[in-house]
Amino acid sequence: MSRIEKEQDIVLLVDDSPESLGFLTTALEQAGVTVLVARSGEAALGIVGRVTPDVVLMDAVMPGLDGFETCRRMKALAALTHVPIIFMTGLTETEHIVHALESGGVDYLSKPINVDELRARIRVHLANARRAQSARIALDAAGRHLVAFGPEGLVLWSTPQANRLLDRAGIDAGEQPVMSRQFVAWKQSAGDALAPGGGFDLDLASAPRLQFAFLGLVGGDEYLFRLSPALEDGQEGVLRQHFGLTARESDVLLWIARGKSNRDIGDILGLSPRTVNKHLEQVYAKLGVENRASAAIKAIQALQAPFDA
Numbered sequence: 001m002s003r004i005e006k007e008q009d010i011v012l013l014v015d016d017s018p019e020s021l022g023f024l025t026t027a028l029e030q031a032g033v034t035v036l037v038a039r040s041g042e043a044a045l046g047i048v049g050r051v052t053p054d055v056v057l058m059d060a061v062m063p064g065l066d067g068f069e070t071c072r073r074m075k076a077l078a079a080l081t082h083v084p085i086i087f088m089t090g091l092t093e094t095e096h097i098v099h100a101l102e103s104g105g106v107d108y109l110s111k112p113i114n115v116d117e118l119r120a121r122i123r124v125h126l127a128n129a130r131r132a133q134s135a136r137i138a139l140d141a142a143g144r145h146l147v148a149f150g151p152e153g154l155v156l157w158s159t160p161q162a163n164r165l166l167d168r169a170g171i172d173a174g175e176q177p178v179m180s181r182q183f184v185a186w187k188q189s190a191g192d193a194l195a196p197g198g199g200f201d202l203d204l205a206s207a208p209r210l211q212f213a214f215l216g217l218v219g220g221d222e223y224l225f226r227l228s229p230a231l232e233d234g235q236e237g238v239l240r241q242h243f244g245l246t247a248r249e250s251d252v253l254l255w256i257a258r259g260k261s262n263r264d265i266g267d268i269l270g271l272s273p274r275t276v277n278k279h280l281e282q283v284y285a286k287l288g289v290e291n292r293a294s295a296a297i298k299a300i301q302a303l304q305a306p307f308d309a
Contacts, residue, residue, distance in 0.1 A: 052079045212227055
């Protein structure tokens with residue numbers, strides 16, 4: 001008998017049919033998982049309020065709260081954002097399949113359910129969810145200020161560091177639509193020319209200006225940004241004092257933090273490429289780093305210090 005991902009995985013099975021519940025519970029328990037059962041969407045929401053499952057199997061058509069709305073409500077809960085929801089449905093029309101995916105489902109199975117296919121799909125989606133969750137935990141631990149938007153501007157996830165930066169800048173959940181509108185406007189203006197290095201600023205009258213630097217498209221539908229206070233004129237003085245740099249070294253480091261190449265920095269500051277390189281060597285030595293990426297990170301961290309204190 002093939003196992004699922006690991007012992008003690010918890011599967012929440014949501015179906016209003018006693019026959020389906022009995023059949024699927026037996027099959028899943030034989031595969032080595034713990035099965036929680038709900039016969040309605042309301043009951044399922046009650047369960048996830050107390051226990052976070054590893055995966056949810058959701059019947060699409062149920063009386064009262066149907067599977068689509070139940071899925072949407074689950075995905076609105078922070079504890080369930082990473083939990084895969086697989087729909088089980090006798091509806092095979094394309095519009096129903098699309099509805100299931102748009103509600104937050106990752107996959108669907110047509111009834112009658114093939115047990116071997118069910119186990120295989122659970123294994124795949126559990127593994128994918130755990131990899132994604134591990135990556136986000138690693139990003140959190142690294143202290144990265146990251147925010148991911150969906151194609152329509154919905155904030156999909158953000159690291160705790162980014163949340164703290166938003167909070168300290170006075171931006172709460174009620175102003176997230178402002179971020180979404182700025183993202184959508186940027187995406188539309190960029191068109192097919194989306195590339196790392198672009199981005200947009202969030203400028204609220206009640207808060208310091210924040211900069212969203214586009215890092216790339218993840219998985220085809222997550223637009224990943226690095227969040228930082230927008231770099232303003234005069235901040236080279238902050239870098240000079242923080243790292244003990246000369247005026248010219250702090251100018252070079254500031255433009256490094258802004259993502260400029262050595263050639264661009266030379267043009268901006270009126271320096272030869274060789275002179276820029278010499279300044280960079282001194283910057284690296286004083287910052288205790290070996291490359292421009294590390295220097296940029298330390299510079300941004302120094303400029304964010306008032307926000308992270």
